[in-house]
Amino acid sequence: MNRPLPQNVPHVVIVGGGFGGLETARRLKRADVRVTMIDRHNYHLFQPLLYQVATGGLSPANIATPLRSIVRRQANCEVLMGEVIGFDVAQRRLILADDELQYDFLVLAAGATHSYFxxxxxxxxxxxxxxxxxxxxxxxxxxxxxxxxxxxxxxxxxxxxxxxxxxxxxxxxxxxxxxxxxxxxxxxxxxxxxxxxxxxxxxxxxxxxxxxxxxxxxxxxxxxxxxxxxxxxxxxxxxxxxxxxxxxxxxxxxxxxxxxxxxxxxxxxVQANPLGRLLADDAGVTTDRGGRIPVTPTCQIENHNNVFAIGDIAVCLDESGKPLPGLAAVAVQQGAHVASVIKQSITQPGRTLSPFRYSNKGSMATIGRAAAVAQIGSYKTCGWFAWILWLFVHLMLIVQFQNRLLILIQWAWSYATxxxxxxxxxxxxxxxxxxxxxxxxxxxx
Amino acid sequence: MNRPLPQNVPHVVIVGGGFGGLETARRLKRADVRVTMIDRHNYHLFQPLLYQVATGGLSPANIATPLRSIVRRQANCEVLMGEVIGFDVAQRRLILADDELQYDFLVLAAGATHSYFxxxxxxxxxxxxxxxxxxxxxxxxxxxxxxxxxxxxxxxxxxxxxxxxxxxxxxxxxxxxxxxxxxxxxxxxxxxxxxxxxxxxxxxxxxxxxxxxxxxxxxxxxxxxxxxxxxxxxxxxxxxxxxxxxxxxxxxxxxxxxxxxxxxxxxxxVQANPLGRLLADDAGVTTDRGGRIPVTPTCQIENHNNVFAIGDIAVCLDESGKPLPGLAAVAVQQGAHVASVIKQSITQPGRTLSPFRYSNKGSMATIGRAAAVAQIGSYKTCGWFAWILWLFVHLMLIVQFQNRLLILIQWAWSYATxxxxxxxxxxxxxxxxxxxxxxxxxxxx
Known part of the structure; x- marks a missing residue:
């Protein structure tokens, strides 16, 4: 059955179903808004494991989950597969290749692509x-x-x-x-x-x-x-x-x-998705060398309080004035922050918004078979134990239960053979x- | 370590790593020959489950196994990834896009493609x-x-x-x-x-x-x-x-x-791979309307005792003069037969070769979720039990243990959810x- 979307509530349009966009959508689950998430693909890609697909260890479907499945139970959210080709922030319009959307809040979370300098x-x-x-x-x-x-x-x-x-x-x-x-x-x-x-x-x-x-x-x-x-x-x-x-x-x-x-x-x-520059031009701000949009400490675009940019497409400075790194964890936390800013803008308009603070939970990278480096707070480790940590954290992060189990079996098998x-x-x-x-x-x- | 291939023994070249070609290669494991299997792809495809990939139930890797892995332990067999573009049966040469191969026995098992009439x-x-x-x-x-x-x-x-x-x-x-x-x-x-x-x-x-x-x-x-x-x-x-x-x-x-x-x-x-017509022309025989090569009851090409064609690319008549159906089971049994004909030609040249007899072990087809038709000898069934039979038989047939387990889990999960x-x-x-x-x-x- 089709449950109807809520009507006559603010419309939040999210561009990109990656870590940042998906987290924004999920955090708005109980908010009094209607959410539209647009992506060129019909799936969320778990990029940290993409190198495993590139080397034959996993299948694409192991790390790609249909966006519709993920937000299936979220009554106020719909997913559109479509391609954004322009912005009109003055008119609060988003231009797609074959359509247009009117929004009240826009969240650009379209990620990055490679740069060959x-x-x-x-x-x-x-x-x-x-x-x-x-x-x-x-x-x-x-x-x-x-x-x-x-x-x-x-x-x-x-x-x-x-x-x-x-x-x-x-x-x-x-x-x-x-x-x-x-x-x-x-x-x-x-x-x-x-x-x-x-x-x-x-x-x-x-x-x-x-x-x-x-x-x-x-x-x-x-x-x-x-x-x-x-x-x-x-x-x-x-x-x-x-x-x-x-x-x-x-x-x-x-x-x-x-x-x-x-x-x-x-x-x-790495450089920002070209949509970054398009939005910057339309909003009258200037991107950095990597094509990333500068945002305020609350992840908003200067002079456009209803437009946000998060993740790899945005450059957000930390308390010491350094740009935050292009990590999934940053995008996820920004997504949660933007959702709370949107909720606050609706329920308590005019109240001062709190700035985004990145909480570094640590980072890790694998090095071949059963070895990794990990840094969690002041704890640092390199080798087999770091790999087990990496494996555990990444399995826990993958969205679907089925994939977690299949990946674990696939890895156990690969490891043994x-x-x-x-x-x-x-x-x-x-x-x-x-x-x-x-x-x-x-x-x- | 590279184990050397046997030298100074007859060279069997198999074109196609499908059901027929693979079975021929495996049955020659203990024969005093050198086997080269050529395929355009680096994998054996389990075609009976291809519709599951086409509908999102399985990943390509679940039904595609690298040919090299399959014959890894077969000391007299090597795999070449390459494209056959011609034949020269008089000179016993196979012409590839970028190379040539000399053979003593040739087995064409290149399968079929669709026909739009x-x-x-x-x-x-x-x-x-x-x-x-x-x-x-x-x-x-x-x-x-x-x-x-x-x-x-x-x-x-x-x-x-x-x-x-x-x-x-x-x-x-x-x-x-x-x-x-x-x-x-x-x-x-x-x-x-x-x-x-x-x-x-x-x-x-x-x-x-x-x-x-x-x-x-x-x-x-x-x-x-x-x-x-x-x-x-x-x-x-x-x-x-x-x-x-x-x-x-x-x-x-x-x-x-x-x-x-x-x-x-x-x-x-369905029509035969175009290589069928190429070989037929070179060997002086005429293909049928579907482009399939006629073969003798021993799966040989008329007047070319060292050239065989099996599976969907050949038309082989049963005892009653009817062409055998294009089934994996036919190709597999023909592969085994051809291997034994080759062995006999080497060890007992001149002895009369026994004709190929297809032993129909039954056939089955699924109909959506948890239903199938199956015919095994005189036993016929339609419904849930046929589907369980189908599932069991197909899991047993898939080459790699890993895939069997993964597919079973994937299906169990799909069935439940x-x-x-x-x-x-x-x-x-x-x-x-x-x-x-x-x-x-x-x-x-």
Whole structure:
């Protein structure tokens, strides 16, 4: 049965069904409002586990839950699958590709995408990891590279097929590299006849002097040791100067070098969803270099008290004036804050709004098989126990019971057998056909 | 470690890693041969459950197992991911897109694809179900249709969005229609605000006078009752005369009619993989209307004792001179037979080869939630017990232990909750954008 939506109450429109948008919607459950959540996709994506999809450990459906299921029981909320293409804050209108919506409150929570720092031509050689399509693309490239290497007679090309470069030593880069190491050293160990997957070369390239640089020094040290113990090369203070279909060009402290590779994964830069700039222009504010909208301490847009921006699309300063990091936890807490601001604006208009305060509950990142770094308050740990913590926290966070159980079984099985069940390569493997024909000119680093 | 492949032994090349090809390879495990299995994909697809992927009940990885994992422990077998583009039976050469292979024995087991009976322009409006990409496409269309209906103001267009036509009343068509009914009546029941998914109209169109026509009359009767009890309309003796993006044109015993619909699924025709015709031309034989290669009772190609064709790409006559049906069971048994013929040709050359005899162990098809028809020898049943049989048999058949367990859990969960977890819509939902803009001219049937 269709329960009717509440009528004649303020209309809250939320753009984006990610961590921030979803939390805003849920926190408005008992508020006297009507909520419309718009997303281009029909699912909420649990991005922290996207690297597992990209490396074949999980299926997309394990980490993507239909938005309609999540808010099914929330009587004042409806979900629209649609594409936002513009704003009209003066008229309180949101413009969709094929429709328009009138709102009383607008919450923009459309997230971020990758940034190639002005070198967008690198995108086709070095895919980033933000969407399920990205993950399927990366998974295809990884497994196709091994398939092509198995068939490649030329030892130089074979070597380049078995070289994997991950650009960026943040959590995503380290997680991808760790999973790659596990695939090469364990999952595929016995699967080939002409290559030894264990010989694959995996390189993390990081422009800064450290990887996982937002963790404290001692944790970083331990993490880098753990990463190296997996056979992953870590090149710090190293900048990418060019990427093409056969090589990555690097500028290192010891001079320029070229690494011949067919597989480059991009975990380096992030920029706000282009909707950020569109809203900023319409609202008369200026985005930062990453395209993020500046917001007030209450997550509102300057001079537009009924328009909010949260999560990766917004730049919100903490008490010390530093921008908050682009973490799911920040988006979730901002979502809850915005919901309470909206409720207060309705029930107690004119009362001073309290500013958003991010409460850092800690952060963690995995490093390959059964190892992680974790920082929870002043408690820091690196290794197996950190991984168990990571596993527990992430399973608890996933929205649906079914997925939690399935993921646990899938992981238990993978852990026991080193297997990754979702190694299927979809679509037309372009690299595969090309590799056997194209010859490489570069000499290797 | 790479175990070396046996040298200086006959080379068996198998094209296709489906039921027939895989069985041939496995049965040659202890033979004194070297086996190369070639497939365009890196996985074996368990096609009987593909309709579950197309309707969101299972993930692709649940029914697709990497071929390399399956034959990992078979020391005389290697897997190549590659595309066959030609044959040279005189020189015993197989031509790949980027390579050539010399063989002593060739087994063609490349399966079938859909046939639109010369109306290939229907393909884009009415996708068939043979590959994982097909399944993802169909899944997207089904769920996008409900999303678009939710947003559609025009009641006529909304009705057409909620009308689903399945062409073909064979097992695939009935399974798809049954799953569609379950989605509309249960899975999505509470998910929308402006439509009642339960009101969706689901129609099976069948040119013959019966659906599931290869089952005995009494089972057919029961099946059709069961199908109708799910609220599915069954139009028999009805031919499709045209399909476009807004309607299906039908010729029924009561005259011509037009059904306005945005979603047509094709389960009607099947034709052999085009490689069948290529091999036939090269070997000097003539394919049948469905492009299938005629084979001798020993599954060999006339005048080419070292070339075999099995499964859906071959037409093999039973003792009474009738062609064997295109079932997985036939392909598997043919694979085993071909393996033994190859072994005998090597160890006892010149001895008369025994003909292939298909042993019919029975067949079964599901009809929506917890119902199926099954025929095992003279035992026939329709209903819940048939479904339990179906479930048991199919779980036992799936290659990997992990998948069996995961699928069982997924089904148990779906059964208890009516939920389908894999409802994600990937890519750009073209129908979705178009539907809200395009206006339909046809008047409804």
């Amino acid at each position: 002005g070198r967008d031509e690198w995108a086709k050689f070095a895919p980033g990891l933000k969407t399920i399509s990205d993950a399927a693309d990366i998974r295809g490239r990884i497994y196709v590279a091994f398939e092509a290497a198995e068939r490649e007679p030329d030892p130089e090309i074979r070597k380049s097929l078995m070289t994997f470069v991950v650009v960026g030593g943040g959590p995503t880069g380290v997680e991808l590299a760790g999973a790659l190491a596990e695939i090469a050293r364990h999952t595929l160990k016995r699967d080939f006849r002409h290559i030894r997957p264990q010989d694959a070369r995996i390189i993390i390239v990081e422009a800064a002097p450290r990887i996982l640089s937002h963790y404290p020094d001692d944790l970083c040290e331990q993490a880098i040791k753990k990463v190296r113990s997996l056979g992953i090369e870590v090149m710090i203070d190293t900048k990418v100067t060019d990427i093409n279909d056969t090589a990555v060009h690097l500028s290192t402290p010891n001079g320029d070098t070229v690494v011949r590779t067919k597989t480059v994964l991009w975990g380096a830069g 080193f297997n990754r069940s979702n190694r299927i390569i979809l679509g037309e493997p372009a690299l595969f056909r090309k590799s056997a024909k194209s010859k490489t000119q570069d000499t290797s680093a | 010369g109306r290939d322009e229907w393909a884009k409006f009415a996708p068939g179900l043979k590959t994982i990409s097909d399944a993802a496409d169909i899944r997207g269309r089904i769920y996008v249709a409900f999303e678009a209906a939710e947003r559609e103001p025009d009641p006529e267009i909304r009705k057409s969005l909620m009308t689903f036509v399945v062409v073909g009343g064979g097992p695939t068509g009935v399974e798809l229609a049954g799953a569609l009914a379950e989605i509309a009546r249960h899975t999505l029941k509470r998910d929308f605000r402006h439509i009642r998914p339960q009101d969706a109209r689901i129609i099976i169109v069948e040119a013959a006078p019966r659906i599931l026509s290869h089952y005995p009359d009494d089972l057919c009767e029961q099946a059709i009752k069961k199908v109708r009890s799910l609220g599915i309309e069954v139009m028999i003796d009805t031919k499709v005369t045209d399909i476009n993006d807004t309607a299906v044109h039908l010729s029924t015993p009561n005259g011509d009619t037009v059904v306005r619909t945005k979603t047509v699924l094709w389960g009607a025709g 009516f939920n389908r977890s894999n409802r994600i819509i990937l890519g750009e939902p073209a129908l979705f954008r178009k539907s809200a803009k395009s206006k339909t001219q046809d008047t409804s049937a």
